[in-house]
Amino acid sequence: MPLSPSYAGDEMAASRASIMALLHRLQNGLSHPPIEIVHLPHSRWPLPKSPPNRNTLQVMVLDASFNPPTLAHLSLANTLPSCSNKKEETETMYTNDIPHYDAKLLLLSVRNADKALKPGDATHMQRLHMMEIFSRHVTHHNNIQHSQELPNLAIAIIDEPTFVGKSSILQTFFKNWFAATPHNPHYDIQLNFMLGFDTLERLIQPRYYGSQEQMLTSLRKFLSPGPEGDNSRVICARRASSSFSATFGHSSESTELALVQEFIASGRISIIDIEEDVRSYSSSEVRDTIRRLGLESREWRKLVPNDVATYIIRENLYSTDPYPETM
Numbered sequence: 001m002p003l004s005p006s007y008a009g010d011e012m013a014a015s016r017a018s019i020m021a022l023l024h025r026l027q028n029g030l031s032h033p034p035i036e037i038v039h040l041p042h043s044r045w046p047l048p049k050s051p052p053n054r055n056t057l058q059v060m061v062l063d064a065s066f067n068p069p070t071l072a073h074l075s076l077a078n079t080l081p082s083c084s085n086k087k088e089e090t091e092t093m094y095t096n097d098i099p100h101y102d103a104k105l106l107l108l109s110v111r112n113a114d115k116a117l118k119p120g121d122a123t124h125m126q127r128l129h130m131m132e133i134f135s136r137h138v139t140h141h142n143n144i145q146h147s148q149e150l151p152n153l154a155i156a157i158i159d160e161p162t163f164v165g166k167s168s169i170l171q172t173f174f175k176n177w178f179a180a181t182p183h184n185p186h187y188d189i190q191l192n193f194m195l196g197f198d199t200l201e202r203l204i205q206p207r208y209y210g211s212q213e214q215m216l217t218s219l220r221k222f223l224s225p226g227p228e229g230d231n232s233r234v235i236c237a238r239r240a241s242s243s244f245s246a247t248f249g250h251s252s253e254s255t256e257l258a259l260v261q262e263f264i265a266s267g268r269i270s271i272i273d274i275e276e277d278v279r280s281y282s283s284s285e286v287r288d289t290i291r292r293l294g295l296e297s298r299e300w301r302k303l304v305p306n307d308v309a310t311y312i313i314r315e316n317l318y319s320t321d322p323y324p325e326t327m
Helices: 012-027 071-077 087-093 124-135 163-180 197-203 212-223 254-258 261-265 283-293 306-315
Strands: 035-040 056-063 103-109 153-158 188-196 232-237 269-272
Touching: 012 035, 012 124, 012 153, 035 124, 035 163, 056 071, 056 163, 071 124, 071 188, 071 232, 103 124, 103 163, 124 153, 124 306, 153 163, 163 188, 163 212, 163 232, 188 197, 197 232, 212 232, 261 269
Parallel strands: 056 103, 056 188, 103 153, 188 232, 232 269
Antiparallel strands: 035 153
16 A cells, blocks of 8 residues: 655654655555655645536646756746636636636656766755745745635655656546545546746657657647547746747747647647746756855855755755766
């Protein structure tokens, strides 16, 4: 049986042994499907406090390395559906309500397609601690009247490197959850993956799929409505100093993006603007700045939430050169 995740109000540090056990289960192929929930806001997640009068739950998924989580990640996590869905769909989904996601998920993969754990990186445990700290800044509504309302947010780990695979695993997880809780209302799930443009470029690289034909077949299942598809969406943040239009037109990457034009045209892949002052922030910039200037520098601290910075200093993260010169 899966171990019980921590619930809102629990100190994550107090559940360190439980988290280590979850990581062990996942990395040793004992989790079926290969996902473990580390933190839940309540036992009925993904259902919100007030279940919507719709057939589909909108779940935002922020899948990242969180090495460390930055203010750019936070801007993505706090993006509203009205910024990423077509107007008519948003009105259908959120009639007489402030647009919001029904549930949010911070997802950490223990096996990435091209990001193996490097010397000097935060461990999976440290990243999960930073994710818990980071989650305190994620909002339910970007609206002052709802600023104190806690988001319906969970934290999970998954053993799958690709977005296509993660989507399939998450859909299986949710179907199993609803089947195991017949007393709860049943909903279809639409997954809304939030990511940066560099990650989007990896998503649409044929080399990760074997061929261009296999890539398109996989993406069609990933991004098509159910029941044939996984009913997922991809919402991508525009690059800093980007020349991309809202439909990715007239860009230097137009050849690559032309391969997935069908998904862009249908709105299954869309691009959004996040705050200009955080658009260029990246985890690698945090790590590189600490290695160059040290933890005492203020340069890197402006890139992350204050309490994440405090954790980085306390854990002495990223201050060691992962590739020291040898004599």
